Amino acid sequence: MRSAPPAYLWYRLLAATTALFCLLVGLIFVVAFLDRALFQVFAHPLFETNYWGYYILGFAGSALLAWAGCLLSAARDPEHGAGIGTATAAGLMLGSILRLLAWYSGEYRLAADQLRLESAVLVVLALAFVWLRPARGGRT
Amino acid sequence: MAAAGARGAHLSVAASETDGTPERPPTRPLVAGKIGTTLLGCYLLALALRIGGCYQPELRARDDIPGAGPQVGEPFPEFELPDLSGTRIGTRILAGTAAVLVFAPSLDWSPPTKARLIDLAQAFSGRRDVALAVILTEAQATPRGLAFVRERHTPFYYLVDTDGVVERLGLHTDGPDGTAAALPATFVVDRQGVVRLRDVRRQARSWLAPEVILDVVATSLDPHATE
Numbered sequence: 001m002r003s004a005p006p007a008y009l010w011y012r013l014l015a016a017t018t019a020l021f022c023l024l025v026g027l028i029f030v031v032a033f034l035d036r037a038l039f040q041v042f043a044h045p046l047f048e049t050n051y052w053g054y055y056i057l058g059f060a061g062s063a064l065l066a067w068a069g070c071l072l073s074a075a076r077d078p079e080h081g082a083g084i085g086t087a088t089a090a091g092l093m094l095g096s097i098l099r100l101l102a103w104y105s106g107e108y109r110l111a112a113d114q115l116r117l118e119s120a121v122l123v124v125l126a127l128a129f130v131w132l133r134p135a136r137g138g139r140t
Numbered sequence: 141m142a143a144a145g146a147r148g149a150h151l152s153v154a155a156s157e158t159d160g161t162p163e164r165p166p167t168r169p170l171v172a173g174k175i176g177t178t179l180l181g182c183y184l185l186a187l188a189l190r191i192g193g194c195y196q197p198e199l200r201a202r203d204d205i206p207g208a209g210p211q212v213g214e215p216f217p218e219f220e221l222p223d224l225s226g227t228r229i230g231t232r233i234l235a236g237t238a239a240v241l242v243f244a245p246s247l248d249w250s251p252p253t254k255a256r257l258i259d260l261a262q263a264f265s266g267r268r269d270v271a272l273a274v275i276l277t278e279a280q281a282t283p284r285g286l287a288f289v290r291e292r293h294t295p296f297y298y299l300v301d302t303d304g305v306v307e308r309l310g311l312h313t314d315g316p317d318g319t320a321a322a323l324p325a326t327f328v329v330d331r332q333g334v335v336r337l338r339d340v341r342r343q344a345r346s347w348l349a350p351e352v353i354l355d356v357v358a359t360s361l362d363p364h365a366t367e
Contacts, residue, residue, distance in 0.1 A: 089177065096184050100191060106251035107288075109258035113192065120188040127181045130174050 008078040011085065011132040015078070018088065018125065019071035022064045029061025067091070078134045085133030092126035095119075195252035197259060197349035201339040208310035208340050209325060216241070216329045217309065221275065221299040224289060229273065229297050236331055238360045239271040240264075240353060242296070243311050243325040245344050247276070247285035253324065254288060256347040261294035263350030270357055273297040277306055279319035311340070328353060330360035 032046040036054040047057065071088065074081030099119040102108050108115055210216050220230030242260065244253050257274065264272055274296045276285065281300045289298050306312045306322045315321040324344040328337035337356040339348040 093177070093180065093184070096188070100184070100187055103191060104194060104251055106195075106254035106258070109255040110262065116188045116191060120185055123181045123184045123188065127178060130177045130181075 008132070008134055011078050011129075011134065012075045014125075014128055014132055015071045015075035015081075015085065015088075018129075019068040019075060022068035022071065026061045026064030026068060029057045029064065031061075033058030033061065082134045085129045089126040089129040089133075092122045092129065096122040096126065195255060195345040195347075197256075198346045199349050199352055201337060201348055201352065202341050202346075203338065204342040205310065205323065205340050208323065209327065209338060210309075210335045212335050212338055214335055215333050216327060216335050217305075219303065219305045221301055221303055221305065224281075224286065224298050224300070229299055231333060234271050234273070234329070235333055237269060237271050238331060238357050239273060239329045240357065241327040241329060242272065242274045243306065243322040244274050244276055244280075245313070245321045245324055246280045246282075246315060247288040248280065248282045249316060250344050252344040252347065256324070256344070257294060257296070258292070259347075260350050260353070261292065261296065263354055264295055267295070269361060271297070273299050275299045275301055275306065275322060277301050277312070277320045277322055280315070280321055326353065328356045328360060336360045 028046070033054045035042050036045060036051070037058075047053065049057070067088075070081070070084045074084040074088075078085075096119040099115045099122070103111075103115040103119070216231060218231045220228050220232070223229050240260075242257070244250075244257065246253060247257070260272070264270060272295060276298065278300055301322070306320075311323045311325050313321055313323050323340060323342065324347060325340040326337070326348050327335055327339075330336050336359065337353065341347070
């Protein structure tokens with residue numbers, strides 16, 4: 001006899017996958033900052049930027065780690081973490097808009113169409129969060 | 141009305157909780173928000189797919205203003221302009237090598253011009269046999285434009301037109317803020333100072349692809365090339 005799938009299975013999977021991605025990128029950013037600021041373990045710097053760029057990387061990495069934690073909690077308890085899905089969708093939409101603006105600015109010409117691709121992926125992810133998230137206070 | 145209903149529902153929840161009988165709060169209608177977000181998302185998706193058409197390189201040279209600047213086969217008029225360090229660079233210094241003269245509207249308010257120069261810099265990186273000069277009007281030598289130059293390490297001479305060269309060639313226009321700017325134009329000049337390629341445009345949103353410029357430069361560097 002097959003057991004019923006857990007509630008909001010797709011939402012849980014989406015939140016957990018996004019959390020893992022945030023965790024990975026956040027760790028890379030924090031490690032890059034620590035390497036530049038303190039340890040100089042890597043022969044080549046992880047990112048071609050200056051000390052202020054690394055400071056911002058450390059800041060962004062910390063925020064991503066916190067975001068990953070929130071998403072993991074939403075994956076564990078979707079009904080009580082519905083707001084995290086909404087905030088994540090808003091953040092992803094903003095990220096998508098920023099990438100399009102970056103593409104338009106001409107400054108990131110060497111990234112070619114990567115920014116457009118990232119923007120499209122972020123929008124799709126945001127829409128998935130919007131449509132899969134549980135209604136606040138109960139199941140829809 | 142709906143808000144009052146929702147407040148009432150919350151009150152009833154609180155009351156039922158005090159009675160010890162937990163009750164689910166009513167589901168809030170989210171469909172309108174979902175539809176609005178979906179519409180925004182679809183718009184962004186369409187933008188991400190179509191924004192490539194905002195500006196892009198073209199494989200065909202254009203001549204939007206035939207009377208502006210020298211024609212192909214004519215010598216490029218002599219000029220001498222200061223670069224950003226104050227060194228004066230001109231046709232005499234550029235003589236003896238192939239040169240690409242890029243008239244740039246602005247490195248401040250013109251995103252396509254930045255993209256065009258980054259494209260060109262990538263295509264010509266490591267080339268020591270070609271001189272590349274970007275010519276800006278004096279009004280466009282702004283701090284933000286200079287920041288772009290400082291950060292990019294592009295293999296160009298950045299010449300500031302303090303001598304009215306842009307206007308004499310008929311390549312002048314007004315920027316969006318009313319200041320003088322150059323039309324987006326590209327000239328390839330051979331070792332003898334003769335124009336081998338001319339590309340003059342009214343709009344900066346498209347530019348001549350660097351591979352086309354590279355082809356013409358290769359031809360003008362070839363000592364056996366015929367006219």
